[in-house]
Amino acid sequence: MQPNAMALPELEIGDFRIFLLSDGVWHNDGGCMFGVVPRVLWERDHPADQQNRVRLGLTCPMVVKGREAILTDTGIGNRLGQDERKAYDRDEGKLVADLRALGIEPEEITHVVLSHLHFDHSGGVVRRGPSGALTPTFPKARYLVQRGEYEIARNATNVRLRAAYRHVPECFDPLADSLELLDGNTEIIPGVETVVTAGHTRDHQVITVKAADGHGFAHLADIVPTRSHIKPAWNQAYDVDPLRTMEAKARMLEQAAAARWWITFAHDDKLLAARIEQAAKDRIVITDSVATAESG
């Protein structure tokens, strides 16, 4: 696979190429995104609109090595109805367009790693065609998700979980045999691994890339969704176990800081990726970053 260089921001991690694809922007309630953090603190960096919504990204990094193309999460996609589009001030999305800008067709994606099955990470596994039918977006890919995440999503009885996973039949019935359920941390190809963090959902996973030359990368999905969430106590109200989110975050960020890994932010509207430093106990700072095209 030879993606067009310069079409999209890219990180070179040893002999892995990581392309910072995006499924565009959406807007969600600031209180949901920042949990116990008071609005006066979060709105400095994340201004809220009339409906208390903040602008969010949908960054989906793709790891390329040889013929393998591993996409991490799929954004919201184009399946939302009018009411949800309005609620999230959301258009069609652009993940497939970003892919094609690289000269890659959806059929060439070999793996899709899903951090968890909330709609803003897994909605793009299917696409709505002109007839209204939903078909797999990446028809030749294996879709990798933790078994526990899938079982909870399919069998939720708790009213909050049921709401969080209500799109799952519509998105996952069309995938049928291409779904692969993982039991814990799993090596996908040499150097690329999923790591279960829990916290945001009971079986939430992230992806790490460790190159032979010591360089590394991690997509921390909803453990560190925006640049502001590098702060230890800044977590989403959605987390089913916020203390475990904090523990996983501390562990992953410490590792990323010590080894100078690049990390990506699933939902930041300004920064796609960053490197960080442990400035003091419980204080992580960003040392260098890759901005979204809009924020220059």
Ligand SMILES: [Zn+2]
């Ligand atoms: Zn999310």
